[in-house]
Amino acid sequence: MSNSITRADFDQVMVPNYGPAAFIPVKGLGSRVWDQDGREFIDLAGGIAVNSLGHCHPQLVAALTEQAGKLWHVSNVFTNEPVLKLAHALTAATFADRAFFCNSGAEANEACFKLARKYAADHFGPEKNEIISCKNSFHGRTLFTVSVGGQPKYTEGFAPVPAGIQHFEFNNIDSLKAAITDKTCAVVIEPVQGEGGVLPADKAFLQAARELCDQHNALLIFDEVQTGVGRTGSLYAYQEYGVTPDILSSAKSLGGGFPIGAMLTTDKIAQSFSVGTHGTTYGGNPLAASVALKVIEIVNTPEVLAGVRTKSQRLRDGLNAINDKYQVFKEVRGMGLLLGCVLSDAFAGRAKDFVNAASKHQLLLLVAGVNVVRLAPALVVEERDIDEALQRFDAAVAELVAAK
Structure with a gap:
């Protein structure tokens, strides 16, 4: 493989807001x-x-390739067939x-928050504009x-930041009750705090949020950027909890790797989003919509969603077995994969x-803050990959423990 480009090039030509690994991936297939x-x-x-479907899933490659030969981009001055098919698929499968x-999770959440304020202004007046969200959340x-x-x-050095935003304790109903008022236009919650430590919400907490929003004429927004499209074992996590939001954001797994x-x-x-109130140049382009539609068609099946649950248990059992040997974890938590x-x-x-120790054993993992090792594999990861990954992680943990 070509080494004409090296990791050193990053330090020469890229803005230094990332600290990528020392090696450069050049090819992927499945979970390898x-x-x-x-x-x-x-x-x-x-x-x-x-x-969500691993690297270079053949059906995603085919969907992208077929669409690439037809139509890439027309902007939202026009519409296109793939985006309308995707919208039909998502609305048929959800509350919506x-x-x-749009193009990312941040843009999806930006739209959610703007819509909540616009809706409140349209129906209750401009003074109902406060957004409240959870401490340690990420949007x-x-x-x-x-x-x-x-x-x-994440806001250090970027002041002044937008006003009208307050925070309450995640999974704390009393804290939410103290924060919500008749000036609240929206309550924003991740059903599982991802970057904040892979911490699932309590069902009672989400139910209370739904009830309090109804009492205060506020909208309930679920950020499902990380939990959505099969990640928890349901198409969206709200379905797992039986608590329905008013607005939901989705990204990440939705495109299976395509933005x-x-x-x-x-x-x-x-x-409340009438013509001209919000927009995006690239959002809903035919390439992205074609890939995302194929992702939904594959993921939203009993076989794949059930597979997420069984694979989750296999991973949990293996991680707990590692912990039984080395006592390095307080707990293994989360939902699905x-x-x-x-x-x-x-x-x-x-x-x-x-994470660094795992990479030396040729295993890719994540962090979720400084105290949590995060795993978010493909929803269709093979059992043999899970088992071999656990063996590699065991070896990495053993080295860390021995060096302590």
């Missing part, structure tokens, strides 16, 4: 990735919960009546979404060390 030197890695990171498409990296996110480190985001909502709420290993006090703050 190869770097420039031909080393084979098992991928349990999934492009940060994006590669309407869909808006994207635009100035608006990073402000709604409840992690102050796309979506906002889903009801007929009534959608009317979004799992987090919470480090024990003896290894507090060292999640990145676990």
